[in-house]
Amino acid sequence: MTGKRILAILAHRLTILVYVVFALFPLYWLLKVSVTPNKLLYSEGIRMWPSRASLEHFEFVLRHSDFPIFFKNSLIVSGSTAVIVTLFASTAGYALSRFQFRGKYALVALMLLTQMFPLVMLVAPIFKILSPLGLTNSLTGLVIVYSAFNVPFATFLMQSFFDGIPKDLEEAAMIDGATQFVAFRQIILPLTLPGIAATLGFVFTAAWSELLFSLMLISGNAAATFPVGLLSFVSKFSVDFGQMMAAGVMALVPACLFFLLIQRYLVQGLTAGAVKG
Amino acid sequence: MASIDIANIHKSYGIMPVLNDIDLNIADGEFVVLVGPSGCGKSTLLRMIAGLEHVTEGEIRIDGRRVNELAPKDRDIAMVFQSYALYPHMSVAGNMRYSLKIRRIAKEKIAELVTAAAAKLGLGPLMERRPKALSGGQRQRVAMGRAIVRQPKAFLFDEPLSNLDARLREQMRAEIKKLHKDLGATSIYVTHDQIEAMTLADRIVAMHGGVIQQVGSPLELYDKPANLFVAGFIGSPGMNFFEGRYDVSGGAASFALDGGIILPLNGTTNLGQGGAGTLGIRPEHVVLGAQGPDALMATVELVEPTGFGIIVHLKLGTVAFKAFTLDRRFLGMQGAIAVSLPEASLHFFDAAGQKV
Numbered sequence: 001m002t003g004k005r006i007l008a009i010l011a012h013r014l015t016i017l018v019y020v021v022f023a024l025f026p027l028y029w030l031l032k033v034s035v036t037p038n039k040l041l042y043s044e045g046i047r048m049w050p051s052r053a054s055l056e057h058f059e060f061v062l063r064h065s066d067f068p069i070f071f072k073n074s075l076i077v078s079g080s081t082a083v084i085v086t087l088f089a090s091t092a093g094y095a096l097s098r099f100q101f102r103g104k105y106a107l108v109a110l111m112l113l114t115q116m117f118p119l120v121m122l123v124a125p126i127f128k129i130l131s132p133l134g135l136t137n138s139l140t141g142l143v144i145v146y147s148a149f150n151v152p153f154a155t156f157l158m159q160s161f162f163d164g165i166p167k168d169l170e171e172a173a174m175i176d177g178a179t180q181f182v183a184f185r186q187i188i189l190p191l192t193l194p195g196i197a198a199t200l201g202f203v204f205t206a207a208w209s210e211l212l213f214s215l216m217l218i219s220g221n222a223a224a225t226f227p228v229g230l231l232s233f234v235s236k237f238s239v240d241f242g243q244m245m246a247a248g249v250m251a252l253v254p255a256c257l258f259f260l261l262i263q264r265y266l267v268q269g270l271t272a273g274a275v276k277g
Numbered sequence: 278m279a280s281i282d283i284a285n286i287h288k289s290y291g292i293m294p295v296l297n298d299i300d301l302n303i304a305d306g307e308f309v310v311l312v313g314p315s316g317c318g319k320s321t322l323l324r325m326i327a328g329l330e331h332v333t334e335g336e337i338r339i340d341g342r343r344v345n346e347l348a349p350k351d352r353d354i355a356m357v358f359q360s361y362a363l364y365p366h367m368s369v370a371g372n373m374r375y376s377l378k379i380r381r382i383a384k385e386k387i388a389e390l391v392t393a394a395a396a397k398l399g400l401g402p403l404m405e406r407r408p409k410a411l412s413g414g415q416r417q418r419v420a421m422g423r424a425i426v427r428q429p430k431a432f433l434f435d436e437p438l439s440n441l442d443a444r445l446r447e448q449m450r451a452e453i454k455k456l457h458k459d460l461g462a463t464s465i466y467v468t469h470d471q472i473e474a475m476t477l478a479d480r481i482v483a484m485h486g487g488v489i490q491q492v493g494s495p496l497e498l499y500d501k502p503a504n505l506f507v508a509g510f511i512g513s514p515g516m517n518f519f520e521g522r523y524d525v526s527g528g529a530a531s532f533a534l535d536g537g538i539i540l541p542l543n544g545t546t547n548l549g550q551g552g553a554g555t556l557g558i559r560p561e562h563v564v565l566g567a568q569g570p571d572a573l574m575a576t577v578e579l580v581e582p583t584g585f586g587i588i589v590h591l592k593l594g595t596v597a598f599k600a601f602t603l604d605r606r607f608l609g610m611q612g613a614i615a616v617s618l619p620e621a622s623l624h625f626f627d628a629a630g631q632k633v
């Protein structure tokens with residue numbers, strides 16, 4: 001290997017390293033502040049790691065704040081939204097991918113249209129709609145709103161996964177004796193698992209970190225999700241950075257776990273070998 | 278096993294006609310090959326028989342029973358796809374088992390049928406593998422196994438060998454023929470490869486532009502092509518064509534090729550005095566190094582040895598044509614050469630391209 005080549009590789013690796021450090025630094029800072037005792041937070045100046053680390057903020061957040069409620073709410077809202085959206089999106093995506101029907105393009109255009117408005121514009125009308133139905137200040141209301149906003153994009157996502165599965169496969173199944181629905185369930189769906197996992201992950205994280213609607217539709221702590229809950233660490237006179245960061249670290253856990261679970265499907269190219277060679 | 282009857286089939290996508298007035302009766306146990314260039318409608322016709330395409334007009338009967346409205350699953354046919362279409366998340370055994378399982382056949386019976394089919398195709402050692410761990414030829418074989426395992430009324434093949442390399446294609450071709458001999462099942466095979474058509478078929482159906490051009494045994498199509506399309510499509514290297522005019526004057530018939538060369542004829546054709554037409558001759562019928570009054574002077578443009586024989590590219594006046602010979606003396610040939618076009622081997626087509 002020539003010196004020039006080694007230099008090129010080094011420069012390449014270094015660039016990646018710089019990028020990774022840049023991207024992960026805020027997460028590191030979150031962790032660092034969360035384990036820094038309040039006493040040291042302002043007194044030590046800027047240090048990469050506090051001279052004494054403690055889990056006191058975590059303990060406080062878990063025992064004396066409403067964070068467990070926020071966390072549970074978020075879990076319910078995000079989980080339900082992810083499941084509902086994926087169910088709708090996979091059936092709708094399959095229909096868009098495989099069937100020709102009247103008004104198909106109008107429907108697609110309409111779905112695209114819903115994605116074009118800034119959300120802020122829609123907050124007031126949505127509040128107006130949900131309020132008389134008693135769906136403000138409720139998790140159900142949030143699930144409905146999140147699902148409505150995520151279905152169009154998730155449908156397009158699923159459609160592209162279905163488009164990637166050769167039509168021959170379900171035709172073969174239909175000749176083998178399956179109805180279209182059985183072919184969908186037994187042949188196509190198992191092959192779309194990576195797509196379903198991606199959609200689940202995408203919708204889950206979108207709902208998990210949503211702040212605007214949660215803030216506007218929910219008042220009080222009982223139905224608050226954790227992004228709103230984080231704001232409760234900000235009071236009129238001070239900000240409890242340590243506790244806020246500890247809550248933030250814990251909020252990261254479900255999203256990380258979720259992706260850990262589905263990453264096998266995300267990277268799997270299951271259709272390899274289905275057609276041609 | 279079953280007969281398949283196709284009566285007055287029309288197919289169009291919107292206003293675009295794809296198939297026109299297709300009439301075809303396929304006897305029980307017959308091996309019929311649909312052959313034609315891309316876009317001639319042969320795959321569409323096959324997919325209509327399978328039930329994967331809607332029939333715009335006409336009737337398809339399998340074993341005398343109208344199937345136009347039947348779903349593919351109720352037609353009891355098997356199909357081998359060009360892409361193989363193996364289920365990637367199932368093993369070889371799973372792929373072969375699927376159609377039987379869906380029909381709720383008893384487990385022991387399934388095992389027995391799958392084992393028998395696998396033995397027939399030499400798939401035994403591959404049964405637990407997934408499709409992606411198989412080579413092209415093995416996948417092809419699994420696709421065939423999936424078709425034969427449930428002993429359907431008929432087999433449909435949609436260009437099943439197109440994705441294989443030449444050697445494997447030849448080998449699989451022979452296997453398909455052998456399989457048909459063993460099973461005696463009614464088979465319809467779609468291909469654009471005229472060699473596959475010639476070697477496999479009991480009967481060939483040559484198609485072009487959504488219309489059947491000729492139906493007949495392979496040699497019938499080769500020796501007596503019904504029109505210019507079939508003459509040009511069947512055979513490799515393809516038939517030579519010379520355009521010209523038929524002339525009978527003073528009791529002597531001749532064909533004046535465009536470019537001024539006159540070919541005297543002893544017999545007569547139905548072209549009619551002064552009728553424009555096309556003369557065709559197969560490359561292997563062109564006589565190289567001819568002597569006598571019939572000899573014409575041609576120029577050698579190129580010599581292609583194939584090992585088995587030699588393809589000589591020639592020019593007669595301005596018209597290019599080919600000759601095929603097994604005689605290696607012609608390998609180093611260049612310049613002018615005397616050729617003759619024996620009258621017995623000539624085919625005449627009228628201005629509309631129909632054989633006369």
